[in-house]
Amino acid sequence: MKLLVPVKRVLDYxxxxxxxxxxxxxxxxNVKMSMNPFDEIAVEExxxxxxxxxxxxxxxxxxxxxxAAETLRTxxxxxxDRAVLITAEGPVEPLGVAKLLAKVAQEEQPGLVILGKQAxxxxxxxxxxxxxxxxxxxxxxxxxKVAIEGxxxxxxxxxxxxxxxxxxxxxxxxxxxxxxxxxxxxxxxxIMKAKSKPMANKTxxxxxxxxxxxxxxxxxxxxxKRQAGVKVADVDELVAKLxxxxxxx
Amino acid sequence: xxxxxWAEHDNAALKDxxxxxxxxxxxxxxxxxxxxxxxxxxxxxxxxKIAGVATVxxxxxxxxxxxxxxxxxxxxxxxxxxxxxxxxxxxTTGRNLAPRVAALLDVMQISDILSVESANSFTRPxxxxxAIATVTTSDAKLVITVRxxxxxxxxxxxxxxxxxxVSAAAQGQDQASFVSSEIAASERPELTSAKIIVSGGRxxxxxxxxxxxxxxxADRLGAGVGASRAAVDAGYVPNxxxxxxxxxxxxxxxxxxxxxxxAIQHLAGMKDSKVIVAINKDEDAPIFQVADIGLxxxxxxxxxxxxxxx
Numbered sequence: 001m002k003l004l005v006p007v008k009r010v011l012d013y014x015x016x017x018x019x020x021x022x023x024x025x026x027x028x029x030n031v032k033m034s035m036n037p038f039d040e041i042a043v044e045e046x047x048x049x050x051x052x053x054x055x056x057x058x059x060x061x062x063x064x065x066x067x068a069a070e071t072l073r074t075x076x077x078x079x080x081d082r083a084v085l086i087t088a089e090g091p092v093e094p095l096g097v098a099k100l101l102a103k104v105a106q107e108e109q110p111g112l113v114i115l116g117k118q119a120x121x122x123x124x125x126x127x128x129x130x131x132x133x134x135x136x137x138x139x140x141x142x143x144x145k146v147a148i149e150g151x152x153x154x155x156x157x158x159x160x161x162x163x164x165x166x167x168x169x170x171x172x173x174x175x176x177x178x179x180x181x182x183x184x185x186x187x188x189x190x191i192m193k194a195k196s197k198p199m200a201n202k203t204x205x206x207x208x209x210x211x212x213x214x215x216x217x218x219x220x221x222x223x224x225k226r227q228a229g230v231k232v233a234d235v236d237e238l239v240a241k242l243x244x245x246x247x248x249x
Numbered sequence: 250x251x252x253x254x255w256a257e258h259d260n261a262a263l264k265d266x267x268x269x270x271x272x273x274x275x276x277x278x279x280x281x282x283x284x285x286x287x288x289x290x291x292x293x294x295x296x297x298k299i300a301g302v303a304t305v306x307x308x309x310x311x312x313x314x315x316x317x318x319x320x321x322x323x324x325x326x327x328x329x330x331x332x333x334x335x336x337x338x339x340x341t342t343g344r345n346l347a348p349r350v351a352a353l354l355d356v357m358q359i360s361d362i363l364s365v366e367s368a369n370s371f372t373r374p375x376x377x378x379x380a381i382a383t384v385t386t387s388d389a390k391l392v393i394t395v396r397x398x399x400x401x402x403x404x405x406x407x408x409x410x411x412x413x414x415v416s417a418a419a420q421g422q423d424q425a426s427f428v429s430s431e432i433a434a435s436e437r438p439e440l441t442s443a444k445i446i447v448s449g450g451r452x453x454x455x456x457x458x459x460x461x462x463x464x465x466x467a468d469r470l471g472a473g474v475g476a477s478r479a480a481v482d483a484g485y486v487p488n489x490x491x492x493x494x495x496x497x498x499x500x501x502x503x504x505x506x507x508x509x510x511x512a513i514q515h516l517a518g519m520k521d522s523k524v525i526v527a528i529n530k531d532e533d534a535p536i537f538q539v540a541d542i543g544l545x546x547x548x549x550x551x552x553x554x555x556x557x558x559x
Binding site: 011016026094098117118120121122123124125126127129132134136137138139140141142144157159160161162163166167169172177178179214215216217218219220221222223229230232233234236238239241247 | 315317318319322340341342344345346347348349350351352353355356357358359360361370374375376377378379380381382383384385386387388421423424425426427428429430431432433439441445470478481482487488489494495497503513514520524525526532537539540541542543544545546551554555558559
């Protein structure tokens with residue numbers, strides 16, 4: 001079976017975002033961009049399923065500006081077989097992304113689509129579930145374990161309070177949680193090899209999908225700053241402060 | 250506007266997250282609750298008593314015992330024909346279900362709202378809480394998930410909603426089925442509703458230290474126990490202890506961070522706490538930039554002494 005893995009180019013997770021002074025958004029000029037960490041985990045899981053013989057091909061897809069090609073090259077260097085880049089002007093919301101991915105899925109007929117559980121820029125956490133809804137497939141979100149058993153995927157999910165296991169009829173959607181795996185690094189020879197792997201260039205119009213945003217961001221601002229605190233010298237002083245707050249133990 | 254609120258429950262009792270969601274939904278208009286479950290009469294009765302709820306729709310069917318979105322989303326879509334907004338707590342259940350409903354309604358979901366600015370305008374955190382976006386929607390129907398710590402809880406008593414049963418042919422069982430769940434047993438307060446949280450990080454070094462240093466202090470204070478991702482990844486505690494962007498979002502009265510450096514992903518989960526106390530041996534640790542009270546020193550000496558003196 002074929003695996004489809006959508007990946008997103010986002011502000012690197014180590015970079016502290018700076019809100020623009022005019023309130024129009026977060027400043028993304030001249031900052032390091034990387035593959036969304038949850039998507040790295042998705043690529044890794046797809047590669048492991050292929051290495052275990054449960055899948056034959058891993059196709060990665062990204063939607064966004066032309067530079068998303070770099071993110072796809074990273075996924076190819078990790079070991080994905082080929083890539084689809086859908087270039088779009090301006091931001092595409094999860095609903096638009098899900099509609100495009102549904103078209104790609106209908107074209108590619110994957111047995112499983114593996115996505116990250118959320119992108120660390122917009123923190124929406126919607127795309128996988130939306131895609132599952134549009135395709136009418138089962139969804140295994142926040143996965144910490146994925147096993148293919150014949151015509152089904154058995155997915156252990158991280159839920160509030162513990163874990164839950166569901167059984168999904170294939171084809172299905174899985175979204176990755178942090179503890180699913182430890183993504184591999186791309187080696188230099190593989191980075192070189194990735195340059196010659198195939199990458200199809202598409203636009204939303206090729207799929208007949210309208211990606212006009214439904215939401216307008218009217219303002220982006222810094223969160224309220226906390227007042228500077230005090231440092232205490234020892235435990236006695238800390239206990240006194242806590243007791244003053246009404247914490248008595 | 251008629252809102253439909255997803256009641257989160259375990260078929261025996263309502264979860265607290267529902268109450269904050271009712272408050273958020275009440276800012277939009279008339280509040281209706283959906284209780285989908287199996288043998289969940291007690292939950293329906295409790296839901297009807299929540300102040301401000303007009304109607305409780307009860308879908309009692311074996312198919313809804315575990316609320317898999319494949320089965321529940323079609324039910325919600327049916328009810329949304331007569332409601333204007335679907336409002337859901339941003340719990341793992343809510344976050345699993347709501348986007349599927351939104352896609353079936355062909356609307357963009359608004360995730361994890363912090364405030365209701367108007368009937369179509371909301372604030373929500375982006376970039377791990379490092380920025381707050383105000384978004385306005387042009388969709389005819391709203392699908393919203395609510396950050397529970399950002400809204401007061403509606404009173405659990407005082408309402409007298411009518412209970413109506415919903416009959417819908419359950420769908421989706423061929424797509425997905427429930428196999429099992431492992432819920433970690435805990436005597437301590439639930440993390441997302443605890444008034445005090447004691448949280449430990451990588452500096453604890455192992456699970457035994459976590460149990461012998463963090464837990465006695467938490468027990469002394471009647472506090473919930475949290476952890477940083479580093480402590481979870483290292484296996485000191487189970488992953489449902491994790492506080493942060495990818496774990497739980499908490500806002501207790503008092504948050505005591507012990508041996509936690511304060512990475513932005515961790516701060517995203519706790520920086521709305523009323524009072525933050527940090528104990529760390531590195532005086533330059535970023536946690537001290539958000540802490541109201543800081544103590545620089547070795548947690549292995551400080552925390553037992555603190556536990557004893559409180």
